[in-house]
Amino acid sequence: xxxxxxxxxxxxxxxxxxxxxxxxxxxxxxxxxxxxxxxxxxxxxxxxxxxxxxxxxxxxxxxxxxxxxxxxxxxxxxxxxxxxxxxxxxxxxxxxxxxxxxxxxxxxxxxxxxxxxxxxxxxxxxxxxxxxxxxxxxxxxxxxxxxxxxxxxxxxxxxxxxxxxxxxxxxxxxxxxxxxxxxxxxxxxxxxxxxxxxxxxxxxxxxxxxxxxxxxxxxxxxxxxxxxxxxxxxxxxxxxxxxxxxxxxxxxxxxxxxxxxxxxxxxxxxxxxxxxxxxxxx
Amino acid sequence: xxxxxxxxxxxxxxxxxxxxxxxxxxxxxxxxxxxxxxxxxxxxxxxxxxxxxxxxxxxxxxxxxxxxxxxxxxxxxxxxxxxxxxxxxxxxxxxxxxxxxxxxxxxxxxxxxxxxxxxxxxxxxxxxxxxxxxxxxxxxxxxxxxxxxxxxxxxxxxxxxxxxxxxxxxxxxxxxxxxxxxxxxxxxxxxxxxxxxxxxxxxxxxxxxxxxxxxxxxxxxxxxxxxxxxxxxxxxxxxxxxxxxxxxxxxxxxxxxxxxxxx
Numbered sequence: 353x354x355x356x357x358x359x360x361x362x363x364x365x366x367x368x369x370x371x372x373x374x375x376x377x378x379x380x381x382x383x384x385x386x387x388x389x390x391x392x393x394x395x396x397x398x399x400x401x402x403x404x405x406x407x408x409x410x411x412x413x414x415x416x417x418x419x420x421x422x423x424x425x426x427x428x429x430x431x432x433x434x435x436x437x438x439x440x441x442x443x444x445x446x447x448x449x450x451x452x453x454x455x456x457x458x459x460x461x462x463x464x465x466x467x468x469x470x471x472x473x474x475x476x477x478x479x480x481x482x483x484x485x486x487x488x489x490x491x492x493x494x495x496x497x498x499x500x501x502x503x504x505x506x507x508x509x510x511x512x513x514x515x516x517x518x519x520x521x522x523x524x525x526x527x528x529x530x531x532x533x534x535x536x537x538x539x540x541x542x543x544x545x546x547x548x549x550x551x552x553x554x555x556x557x558x559x560x561x562x563x564x565x566x567x568x569x570x571x572x573x574x575x576x577x578x579x580x581x582x583x584x585x586x587x588x589x590x591x592x593x594x595x596x597x598x599x600x601x602x603x604x605x606x607x608x609x610x611x612x613x614x615x616x617x618x619x620x621x622x623x624x625x626x627x628x629x630x631x632x633x634x
Numbered sequence: 635x636x637x638x639x640x641x642x643x644x645x646x647x648x649x650x651x652x653x654x655x656x657x658x659x660x661x662x663x664x665x666x667x668x669x670x671x672x673x674x675x676x677x678x679x680x681x682x683x684x685x686x687x688x689x690x691x692x693x694x695x696x697x698x699x700x701x702x703x704x705x706x707x708x709x710x711x712x713x714x715x716x717x718x719x720x721x722x723x724x725x726x727x728x729x730x731x732x733x734x735x736x737x738x739x740x741x742x743x744x745x746x747x748x749x750x751x752x753x754x755x756x757x758x759x760x761x762x763x764x765x766x767x768x769x770x771x772x773x774x775x776x777x778x779x780x781x782x783x784x785x786x787x788x789x790x791x792x793x794x795x796x797x798x799x800x801x802x803x804x805x806x807x808x809x810x811x812x813x814x815x816x817x818x819x820x821x822x823x824x825x826x827x828x829x830x831x832x833x834x835x836x837x838x839x840x841x842x843x844x845x846x847x848x849x850x851x852x853x854x855x856x857x858x859x860x861x862x863x864x865x866x867x868x869x870x871x872x873x874x875x876x877x878x879x880x881x882x883x884x885x886x887x888x889x890x891x892x893x894x895x896x897x
Contacts, residue, residue, distance in 0.1 A: 496716035501750035502757035508744045511733040518693070519745035520729075520806050522752050529754035 362548050363571035364588045365480075365487035366541045371584035372487075372494050372566035372577065373537030378566070380503060381530035382510025383431050384440040387447035391535040393557025395542025397454065400466040400552045409472045413543045415487050421532045428531025432524050435513070454554045464540035464604045467627055472547040483544050490537060494577040497533075506530060507575070510571020517607040560602065567605045571612050573621025574622045583620055589625050644707030646671040646841040647723070652701035653865075661687035662698065663865040665807050669843060670809065671706075671753040674836040676856030676873060677845045684865040685845050686728075689814050693844060694718045695724050720752050724808035726799035728815040732787035738798055738822045742770035745805035771802045775830060793824040797831070811842040819850045829855050852879065 372389045398416035407415070430442050454460050472479060497503050505526050508516040517523050535596070546552050563585075572583030587605070591598035616623045621633040645668045652665040661684050669675050679685050690696040692703060694715040702711045710718050733741050744751075746766040751757050774780045777797040782790060787798060795874030798817050803811055813832065817825040829851045836842045846852045852859060852873065859876045869876040876882055 496761070497758065500758055500761040501747050501763075502754060504740075504747060504763075505745050505751040505757055507731050507736065512731050513738065514695075514715075515727070515731040515733065518719055518725055519716035519802060520716050520748040520752060521744075521753065522716055524714070525754045526751075526757070529758070 353477065355476065358476050359548075360589070360592060361480050362483050362544075364585050365483040366545055366548070366593055367368040367565075367568065367588045368484075368487045368581055368584040369490055369537050370523050370565045371572065371580050372490055373541070374414070374565050375534075375569050375572070375575065375577065375580045376497065376506075376537070377534035377574075378492065379386025379569055380438045380498065380506040380510065380578065382506075382513075382525060383428075383527060383530060384436065385443040385451070385531075385564050386440050386533075386559070386566060387443035387445070388425075388534075388538055389557040389559070389561035390447040390450035391420050391424055391538035392542040392545070392565075393450055393454065393554070393559065394423050394535075395539030396467065396552045397460055397542075398539070399543035399546040400469050401460070403455040403546065404466065406470075409474070409547065412547075414538065416543035416546075417536050417540040420542065421536030424531045424538075425528050427535070428528045431527050431531065444559065444562075447557075447559050450559055451554050454557075461552075465551060465555065466546075467551040469546055469550045469552070479544075479548065482502070483548075486540070486544075491577060491581055498575075498577060498634065502526065502529065510575070526579025551561070564601075564605060571608055571619050575625075576619065576621030578633050579619055579621030579624070590603050643671055645669060645672070646702075646706060647692070647843070648704040649688075649692060650702045650704065652688075652698045652703065653774070654687060654691060654696055654698050660865050662691055662701075665691070665701070665862075665866055667860055667867050667870065669841060670713050671809070671841050672839060673834075674833065674844065674850035674855060674857050676854055676859045677843060677862060678847070678849060678859065679862035683862045685862055687865065689725065689812060689845060692812060693723065696784075716752075718805055719808075720748065722807075722809035722811070723812065724803035724818060725812040726803050726807050726814055727797075727817060729832060730792065730795040732790070732795055732798055732802075734786070734788040736787055737784050738787050738794075739767070739770055739774065741787050741798060742773055742801050743767055745802045746770050746773075748806045750870055759812050770805060773805055776804075776835075777801045780890045789857075792819050793821075793828075796820065796828060800802075800835075804835070804840070808840070810843065811835075812843045812845070814845050815847060816844070816847060817851055831861065849877070854896055 370392055374385060376492050377385050398419050399412050402415055427446055431439055434442055455463055505521045508521060509523055509526055513523055519549045568584040568587050569580050572580030591601055597604050603617045612619055624633050625631060647669040649665055649667050652662050654662045665688060692764050694713060700710055702806060705721050705723055730833055743763060743766045746769040750760045774783050777800055779794060779797055779801060782794060816828060832842060833855050844852060844856060856873050859873040860867050861876055861882045869882040879889060
């Protein structure tokens with residue numbers, strides 16, 4: 353396997369994990385977040401800083417994942433106060449605050465970010481195997497989550513929060529859990545990214561990145577684990593296959609979003625459901 | 635006023651001097667009532683009397699500025715909506731709120747899983763649904779919905795959605811069920827059938843509070859009636875006696891002079 357293929361597989365796996373994480377928050381639990389990239393960045397910066405301080409690879413991955421999940425729960429508290437479009441706007445704000453903060457911090461490298469992140473100790477192929485395995489395990493975890501009572505509760509909350517309260521679902525607890533799980537996944541992806549790219553820059557985690565992640569979730573079909581996985585893989589590979597898509601990435605993603613909303617609001621999952629005559633995609 | 639009291643048991647639900655104010659309006663003013671276990675109590679009141687506020691105070695949507703709410707003796711004033719539901723208070727919505735794009739059956743199953751969904755971690759670690767499906771099927775049969783069990787809930791007509799609200803509320807194994815205008819919007823045939831079901835559920839031991847506009851049906855089925863006016867209870871007793879009392883007639887049905895003035 354050449355280096356190019358290995359690095360593409362890493363990026364595919366990272367983007368898949370990001371999309372799956374947002375799918376837990378927005379797809380499963382119905383809490384629209386437009387600031388997912390901030391958590392990706394939070395995990396990346398945590399890992400970069402710890403790695404530069406000399407922490408070992410595994411401990412850094414774990415600490416960054418946990419710290420990001422906690423930050424996610426903290427931001428999730430906002431979801432207990434505001435809903436729907438107000439929550440979307442709040443999470444956009446969180447994204448801007450994160451990037452704005454990081455840019456101005458000398459100890460985080462300011463505009464130039466953190467560079468010279470130590471080697472993970474794994475070969476490129478091993479790193480790729482690790483992140484691809486992690487992505488596959490997280491696909492399996494999301495499929496399980498969807499079938500668990502937590503997933504069932506999420507789908508009730510996504511449809512009608514107030515009605516979900518009346519049937520004794522612990523709605524605040526569930527929402528915080530969705531934020532915690534989804535953002536911890538982003539934190540893990542970010543931590544891995546820090547080791548993979550050896551540098552973290554504020555611009556990587558901007559609003560555009562948040563929208564790109566949400567695009568994968570919407571195009572895959574909110575709540576569909578398989579649909580979102582397929583969409584994340586395709587949307588990562590498309591710009592690699594077709595150079596013009598890379599040049600007009602935002603334009604193409606935007607057009608895809610509009611087309612999807614028009615012809616299949618249920619995303620790829622909804623499309624496949626129609627084609628297969630009503631069989632729901634997990 | 636006397637009614638059956640089972641000695642040495644706490645009342646199913648007590649509202650004790652509840653007050654709440656929105657701007658200058660006192661929507662509940664020292665609202666007090668007590669519901670005994672096993673009763674079927676009707677609550678009536680003209681528009682703007684504070685019925686909706688009373689329901690929201692009891693279910694936990696609004697927090698009272700003063701007063702306490704007790705469920706089977708336990709003070710639940712500080713509890714959330716789901717906390718009260720977990721302690722046995724179920725309620726249905728006047729405007730039906732099914733979980734759309736979910737089958738009728740799943741609407742009830744998710745409620746029947748209330749012992750799993752009270753804590754996130756417990757919910758994450760459990761996934762078996764057999765017992766909950768059995769319970770949901772039994773409730774759907776009980777409410778005459780078994781034929782539509784697999785339909786998308788959003789496609790049901792209103793009469794069946796009202797029944798689905800009840801099935802879902804009963805699936806949390808409540809000790810008290812508060813029905814918010816379950817008969818509103820139904821034709822007289824559907825209303826009579828549903829109030830018959832309510833009577834049967836009560837006969838099986840469920841404490842029922844029936845908040846209704848449909849005075850005829852309340853008079854027919856309730857064992858006791860509360861009359862709410864301007865945020866407080868002005869009448870409490872046997873339905874037929876309560877509606878004959880002057881204070882209720884004046885305030886609820888309108889004073890004679892007002893009636894003549896209108897005419």
